[in-house]
Amino acid sequence: MSAQGKRLLLNGNHAVSYAVKLAAPRVIPVYPITPQTPILEKITDFLADGEMDAEVMTMESEHSAMAAAITASLAGVRVFTATASQGLLLMHEMLHYASGARAPIVMANVNRTLGSPWGFWPDQTDSLAQRDVGWIQYYCENGQESHDTTLLAFRVAEQAMLPAMVIHEAFYVSHALEAVELVSPEQAASYLPPFAPLHRLDPLIGESWGNTVSQQMFQDHRRDLGEAMEGVAALAKAADRELEALVGRGYGIVEQYRCDGAELVIATMGSMTGTARDAVDELRSEGVAVGLLKVKLFRPFPATDVRELLAGVPKVMVLDRNFAPGTGGFLFQELKSALYGMRGAPPIHGYLAGVGGTSISPAAIKELARGALAEEPSANSVWKG
């Protein structure tokens, strides 16, 4: 184990910025948007102080930011950017383009409600709506996890040659101060090898990217992309284990908390996990056998792991701080889909809780859990927020 990093009091956004400094991307296209902006502000501070060396591109839109991120990555350098909400949606076209280009960009997304109407509140719908664009997605519970996951994401993205999002929620994580133990520069250097892609835009190589392809070539390309994505779960697990060995913090791609003999497992992502942890502790102390399943890696969806972990569990309750009209909560949908056809698959309650950033207390979760244990699940998501 290398020398431990410093412990600092940081908000979640700055925790990401410190990890970016360690990863040392060489090109950082930026565009401001609340509540993401502090990530980039901290990075530009680092640059101004000479603690980092990168080309910062002050773009006129998130769309252009992602466009520049893709080409910079294809030109052979590590690239980072960050966005939120509307910005992420403006990038939508380019998100597909990035994964199609197999550009291992790492981007932080701070979950914020989508207009209209305007709001600034934590809600995961923005990033979950991008679940099909071919990006790896990590959801983080707190600043420490966002810090560690940023490095993890670079490592996995560059191994899989796929772009990755590191996601945490507005304010609850982005602006909440907590003590964060930084990965030390030495640890980071040993963890993250230099980025040196075989194929890149380089006159000495002369290869071009993006010509019009035939139907068969397109299909082959999509299949390759799919295979690469399928391989991410294993890469992510390995990367997580190595990080844990290095800094003593590991997360897995999914986390099981006090699930032994649980009558009900609460499944959720992001900051809600922390609240649910407290609720589980209280319920356990009250003699109610409840556990927690935290989904950290949402793309690729860890279906195999989830099936293993939920095998034999009598009941599952999903808390979704996100909402897709017509289908409901994203995690609810994904879990149902993952467990479908499994012998003895548990019935699942899909609860929409915290959508639009409404506050969900441990007490509220406890109440939901008790209710879930008593009720038969509905086929659809149910508003509980």
Added chain:
Amino acid sequence: MSYQIEEQKVFNSGHSACPGCSEALAIRFILNTLGPDTIAVVPPSCIAIISGPQPLSSMRIPVYQSTLESSAASAAGIKRALTAQGNDHTTVVAIAGDGGTYDIGFQSLSSAAERGEDIIYICLDNEGYMNTGSQKSSATPSLAYTTSTPAGKGTPKKNMAEIMAAHDIPYLATATTGYPEDLARKVAKAQRLTGGLRFIVALVPCLDGWGIPDSAGPKVSRLAVESGVFPLYEVENGVNYTLNFGPKDVPVADYTALQKRYRHLTAKDQEFLQKEVDGNWARLAKKF
């Protein structure tokens, strides 16, 4: 007179441009002037088709095919990555059509110019969305037929050169394929004047979209210049204007007569066009 153009072999035969395509001609002089130490960005356009069917390329340099609206940002991203790697010699050029420049790509172009990105941006202007079968763009001139302006376009062409001049960029030029030496010279100059975005808008007749014979591209291009429809000039730092080839008293009607997209014009329409061209020239001529 004969042309003296020094070419480096970057653009290949066997590309998929229509027979007689002026755009291919423009690409030839652009790439063969810039040379092999170049990376090109090409958004959807005929240029993208010309660059070759996968897995082959007609350009012996790395080419990145961007989305339609992001050529300038994409080129800037490459240039910054090269800079980050300590490469200060490779030229990065975006070659886009007028739709990708005047319309959907304008935002990213304007910003790249404002940021002083060290790239060359070349717009091959064939005055419409010709690759999709001739629809109107903001580069389509007054009264020209396109499939989306079947009665002729009711508004004038956007003056891209002057808009870019207003960005105070180090270099901008207008060019066209009927003057290949001039085009090549301007490309070489753009390559030399680093330190900001250099912009060239080259008028490139589209045989199909304009309704002209396969062999007439260069001739129509020259008539555009000689009639004053498209004067060839350069601007350095937004203020120093130089006229290269101006109008030569050729009536605009001589220019339009060769093109089917103007065949519906009445005598009154012709008069209107002539007035518009005369007015534009009078305004521009003051700057030299």
Added chain:
Amino acid sequence: MSDAKARIPSIWTTGWTDQLRTGTWRNAVAVHKKRGAPCHGACPVEGEIPLWVRQMREGDSLGAWQTLVAHNPLPAVVGRTCHHPCETGCNRNDYDGAVSINALEQYLGDLAIQEDWALPAPEAELESRVAVVGAGPAGLSCAYHLRRRGFRVALYDANPELGGVLRYGVPEYRLPRKVLAAEVKRIVALGVEVVAGRALSARDLPELEENFAAVFIAFGAQAPKMLPQFPRDDRRVMGGLAFLRLVAKADPPELGAEVLVIGGGSVAMDVAGCALRLGSRVRVVSLESREALPATAEEVEDALLEGATLIDAAMVKEVEEAQGGRLKLRCLKAELDPAAPAGAIWPLEVAGSDFELLADTVILAVGQDPELADWQESVELQGRLVKVDRRFMTSRPGLFAAGDLASDQRLVSVAIGDGKRAAGCIADYLQGGKRDRPKAETEAKTAAEATEETNAEAEAEAEGPEVAFSDINTFYFPKKEPRQREKVAACERSSDFREIKLGFNPARAALQAERCFSCGACTKCDNCFYFCPDMAIVKDPSLPLQYQVLDQYCKGCGCCLAECPRGAVSAKEESK
């Protein structure tokens, strides 16, 4: 997961399009092909005008002159005497005025005399001997072209000096003797055996035929046409050529104060000019109206400027004696009958238009005929001319004829052209069985020689329709004023026989050569190369025409045709 597969996305290119054969799209292919220029097409000696003008433009005066004399050994003479149909045909007429080709020819001819350039030596030395009878333009030309091929040539002429009508007809002020002499001397210097001052007749034929493998006769048309109204054997009435001949021999006749010249052709104008210079008042009476005169407009204008009076559209009805030993000509105005067949002139008298003219001397310049009285036994005649076939051969095998003897065109350059073509026919006749083929030609050629020959062929063979003005891309030719030769002021001409037309100086010659479109003749300007969007034309200096069209890439768009300034690229249709 296979790392390699994940790391090699299918989106990167692996090669170049030049392996694709986009040329299969076309239905016509570009070919570099020399096409005929209208000047060349109109030139009676087929003188490769675009080529020598280009050589001149490129500063190669010697090369230009060598091209000229490959066809015409008398450029300084023809540069002064040709009716220059080349200029009439010049495509630049439709643009900003014809190139002054005739003046350029004179310029080169004069330069060669000044520089004492020699004609190229004969290509070989052959055994066959050819007799050329008559050293006028046709005879000199034929003798020269035969000698160039290596034949042994004996050139006979009745006069002491060579040149025929050029020496004894065309006046000094139009063609200075020293110019003619210099060019004739050069021909003789090639090794032509000259027998001057010996008039041959049909009776000499058998002897000639015994001594020579072929005989070429070109003794011209010496017999003046007479008009029945005029008295014969009257010293006051003479033929135009006879008069010019006396002037040329510096033995001019007494003309008196009033001279009437009857006729409207070049000879009539020459006669008028000479008579004026001898101090007489000259009136020219022509049947044709001024616009329809057979003389060139320039000749007529000169005669009038110098002081002659033209009485056109008039005919002489009767001639009477008048007081003071003069002749009185009763004349009428005449109109030409439009119903007359082409070439024929049917005058119609205009009633009540009678007028009279008085003259000390009348000079008839209404044409000449060959003197063939003693030849009709020996060869077949056709009207007033010797009958020849397409190969200039008379009815008598081995006897060839050309010039005024066999043609009624009566133009110096036509005679020179016929002399050249006849020489070719005589050579073919003599070498039909390769009897006289020189040794060198039968030996294997070196590669260099073969290449040179291919080049020459590619340069020489013009195919396809003649280049029209519409084939010229005028963008590449800024308008430039044509210039003609300046002339001595008319008031200064009548006192002597000094040449009246002043040749070009080098600067002016260069300027005019610059104007030539070089119709149909590639000048290696590279436009075809530069304007090919497919890069299907490559430059290869080792090729005859420098350019190669790449079959696999030419899409047949025609840009090279359109951008060729001069119509030297053509489209060859291909059927699929």
